[in-house]
Amino acid sequence: MxxxxxxxxxxxxxxxxxxxxxxxxxxxxxxxxxxxxxxxxxxxxxxxxxxxxxxxxxxxxxxxxxxxxxxxxxxxxxxxxxxxxxxxxxxxxxxxxxxxxxxxxxxxxxxxxxxxxxxxxxxxxxxxxxxxxxxxxxxxxxxxxxxxxxxxxxxxxxxxxxxxxxxxxxxxxxxxxxxxxxxxxxxxxxxxxxxxxxxxxxxxxxxxxxxxxxxxxxxxxxxxxxxxxxxxxxxxxxxxxxxxxxxxxxxxxxxxxxxxxxxxxxxxxxxxxxxxxxxxxxxxxxxxxxxxxxxxxxxxxxxxxxxxxxxxxxxxxxxxxxxxxxxxxxxxxxxxxxxxxxxxxxxxxxxxxxxxxxxxxxxxxxxxxxxxxxxxxxxIDEAKNSKIKGIGFGNSSDKSSSYELAKILRTHKIKVNETVDGDYKYYVSLNQPKSKLIKAMFERTKKFKDSLFYDVSAWTFPLAFNLNYDFLKKDLNIIESNIKKPVGKVSSLSNYGYLIEPHDYNIPTLINRLLNNNIRVKSSSKKIFIKNKMYDYGSLFIPAVSQSKNSNEIHDIIVEISNETGIDINGLNGGYEDNIGFGSNSFTTINKPKIALIVGDGIRSYDAGEIWHLFDTRYKTLITKIDVRNINRVNLSKYSHIILPNYSGNQININKLKDYLDSGGNLIAYRGSINWLNRNKLIDIEFFSNNMNAKDVNYEDRGKFSGAQVIGGAIFNTKLDKSHPINFGIKSNYLPTFRNNTIFMKPDKNSFNNPITYTSNPLLSGYISKENNEMLKKSVPFKIKRYGSGKIFLFSDNTNFRAFWYGTNRLLMNSIYLSNKM
CATH class of the missing domain: 3.40.630.10 (Zn peptidases)
Known part of the structure; x- marks a missing residue:
């Protein structure tokens, strides 16, 4: 030998x-x-x-x-x-x-x-x-x-x-x-x-x-x-x-x-x-x-x-x-x-x-x-002969997400313009050479020749951004100029405080900037009505008093933040409004988090990278990457929140996590980590499972049989309980989510513990087998479980997919900034 x-x-x-x-x-x-x-x-x-x-x-x-x-x-x-x-x-x-x-x-x-x-x-x-x-x-x-x-x-x-x-x-x-x-x-x-x-x-x-x-x-x-x-x-x-x-x-x-x-x-x-x-x-x-x-x-x-x-x-x-x-x-x-x-x-x-x-x-x-x-x-001929003339998308409540999608289209040299039509922020005419590329980015697909896919089966962009959009039979009136990055404004200097609507994508950036400047900011757990205008769940209030800075200094800082984020900020004259006062306990202070991300062997690097990229490049928020090999010697109590991406290894000391949670820590777990936590008795949840047996399938076709039960990547509709803090800032009652796994968590018996549920007909675009679709309908993509004094936030869907799934990024950020409300 x-x-x-x-x-x-x-x-x-x-x-x-x-x-x-x-x-x-x-x-x-x-x-x-x-x-x-x-x-x-x-x-x-x-x-x-x-x-x-x-x-x-x-x-x-x-x-x-x-x-x-x-x-x-x-x-x-x-x-x-x-x-x-x-x-x-x-x-x-x-x-x-x-x-x-x-x-x-x-x-x-x-x-x-x-x-x-x-x-x-x-x-x-x-x-x-x-x-x-x-x-x-x-x-x-x-x-x-x-x-x-x-x-x-x-x-x-x-x-x-x-x-x-x-x-x-x-x-x-x-x-x-x-x-x-x-x-x-x-x-x-x-x-x-x-x-x-x-x-x-x-x-x-x-x-x-x-x-x-x-x-x-x-x-x-x-x-x-x-x-x-x-x-x-x-x-x-x-x-x-x-x-x-x-x-x-x-x-x-x-x-x-x-x-x-x-x-x-x-x-x-x-x-x-x-x-x-x-x-x-x-x-x-x-x-x-x-x-x-x-x-x-x-x-x-x-x-x-x-x-x-x-x-x-x-x-x-x-x-x-x-x-x-x-x-x-x-x-x-x-x-x-x-x-x-x-x-x-x-x-x-x-x-x-x-x-x-x-x-x-x-x-x-x-x-x-x-x-x-x-x-x-x-x-060009297809576009001219089509009844559909173009696509309107986006709205003024989330200018940032609307702009980011428009910017992607411009990168592909697709002509997109702002519109004066109040129902939409942007308009894309199909009467342009790249009309097929436009359709490929906006259309939904549910019918396929084959049930096997090398990669995802759906990628509808406005769904990824959670933006309203429509295929229109009539052209919209457009503004003939280059699209511009949104710039926010502050209505006036206030000696009382400032109120901010919660819907813009850059709200987490704004919160982070405020906290880094030692400015206290609060989140509302109720709707606020001011002069017939409704401010949604999760609206932010910045008191001008009892801060480490005076009202002029605060104003200068928030003007800068407003310009950077594109978010409008409204100065208030006083504190008594139609339904609640700003001193109400419905407003809770957002604490500055200290966040850790577990990385290394057993973690899917794509999932970890998406989260690192999100915090570091988009929200400019510090996040500490801790390798699984080093957890035993790290003092986890330093961190208010620990994120565990898709994990299937055996190197993490489970007792360290138990101690962390016992002392009041917050653990955010994604996808395969849910199964790992369940096996290690940190949570106790039940799953729906697909136990299909092959019938009349020959040996050569065994791969096709099992492949047909894979969810390689499809888009599903969820219904939101907007009064729950996990959903604060999401304007619609519905939220498209991306899923590429078969983890089906059973819902809680109490409906208020199921703030995100799949609709009765959840498939928006992509492929899913009939068997998996039936289980998906009954399952929930999000749960909160308690362990000792701590909380475990469970996401079965990827809220950060490939850095372009903007619409569900907010769920992760809410689990960071609003965890004390849940």
Missing amino acids: KKISLLIFFLCSININSQTSLDYYFNGNLNFNPKIPKPSEVIGHKVGEWHVTHDKLVEYMYKVADASDRIKIHETGKTYEDRPLIILTVSSTENLKNIEEIRKNHLRLSSGEKIFNYDDMPAIVYQGFSVHGNEASASNASLLGIYYLAASLDKELLEILNNTVILFDPCLNPDGLQRFAYWANSNKSLTLNPDSNDREYSEVWPGGRTNHYWFDLNRDWLPVQLPESKARIKTYTEWMPNVVTDHHEMGTNSTFFFQPGVPDRVNPMIPINNQKLTEKIAGFHAEYLDKIGSLYYSKENYDDFYFGKGSTYPDINGSIGILFEQGSSRGHVQESQNGILTFPFTIKNQLTTILSTIKASSSIRVDLLKHMNNFYLES
Whole structure:
């Protein structure tokens, strides 16, 4: 056995050394311009020998751009960790001289103008790499890809460059790539070890897949909440590429996947011609991979449904999106069911499809250009012939959420205007080229060909923001100007106090700013009526007296806060109103919280990251991240509130949490944490469960049977008890919630303990099986349980999904600021 192991190590060492040469990657075709620097001359090692770090990757890209007249490079933005996001524009020298003219001419394809002559139009190709940082073969292959584009003297490439403009994005996720490169390199043995149990192949939490705040950047193409996505979509909309490639990795035991995906799981809004062209391009990938003897497959596993992914967003924009998935070595060399998988081999497959993509795009250039032009001509025709003229959304009670949705639309270059119609804040006409994208963002869907989804089945944006909206048969009167960020106002200086309506999204920001300035603020548990105007449950009162600051100082501070948050603040003349006085016990003081977030092994990093991001970037509120490994030595009593995201581990000392709750602490638990708390006897709740048995289901279809019972992501309607503090500030009696789990909590026997319930027909958009829907109707998504002197707030639904589910963020913030009212 020892001899076999030594032989494997020896062969791995020999194999990987021979595989890192340019001769290996380019199959002996080394006709390169010697003036262009090779990757190894800049990054300090051969490609595939080590994992390239992002700083070296960027350095090489700039060096190549400086040396080549085929490339222009510019920075498009910065990540949260201040790393540069870059794009290299690659084409023939002649094309680059006229690049702005080419860009403007190309945009005519998507303007609604009928194009008759495509002779002088290059196809635009966007190639993106490693949106998941630990899928590193893609960005490492980009080193070789850009070297080939800059240095190759092959006549075929020169023709391709005449026919195309390539937008080359070498790393979509710099922070994640850097994190993973550090891990893989620091755990690499000089004698390469392919044993999958080696530490090299098991990253520590949270891993390199995600960005700084632990988001999956490949789900943010539509919501565009993150800086990496904003930079990417800006480039996208400035060019409107014809082909977009998205290079990924998958499990080590897999081979190589390219689209098309599963035929029955294509979003019906994607035109048939899109799939035909995808199939045509696939023929080029197959040809190129066949030449190097690599195994591959398509039309399985992956779908084209959610438009927020990098390979599907292009499809609703008149382009052809293509997903590549390479079996991952997750380090430098690893055993797999297909034999020893080396890092250089994975890089070579990625490189091969870089080349097959540009060859295909050049070869079917006219087909791609016609497809885009026809897509937008059809969009305009459909809009003109439709009874629906546009969509009105938003209202004055929550100006901030309305503005944030309008801003997302503008990011996608969708025309949206403020309206003078009092029923809505904004209007989006469908009489514009991107009408199909608008529909994809606003429509609800409940009927599907298939019950399996690779990602979510619904993402209706106004529901995510909890905004009223309607499809209208008549255009609204609009204000012809750029949309502006709401600015609040303070009605007057008051020596008595100030009253604030509770409905705006930025109310938690306002509360935090007040508390940080040591200004006392109170929340009302009753409705307030002043001169025939009703102030809802949860309205805020700022006394001007008995504060640490005088009335002038308070006024100056709240003017600044009002301007920042866009919230109007009303100065009061006195304290006796129609129903209660402001000295009533119905007004309770909001205490400044000290918040901890449990992170680490067993916690789903996406869920933790969404919460960290919410507090840190949106509400500017301090939150302390405590690793599960350190809980035993942390004094938890320092924290008024502890948030436990989706958890399924075994490292948390349950007795520490019991002591914390016994002494009056507040624990907020999400999703899987509910099951964990129940198992460990901190709560005692009952669940509805789906105990279906398969009947007449054969072995091959067993996955479809179980998959049909998965809630991958759908939107459900809930009814609110608005007098309960958890719902303060939510204007409507109903609230759309996002759910992607099958945790069904049974309701309390007392109705007042069920402040949020599902409606009798809860599905608003997306897929849920009949069996799960029946259980959902009877369940509740929120509970409060008591333990000792403490409280446990239980959320079965994700109130912070992917940073764009604005509508339910308030539930979490109420459980922080209003916990003493519940």
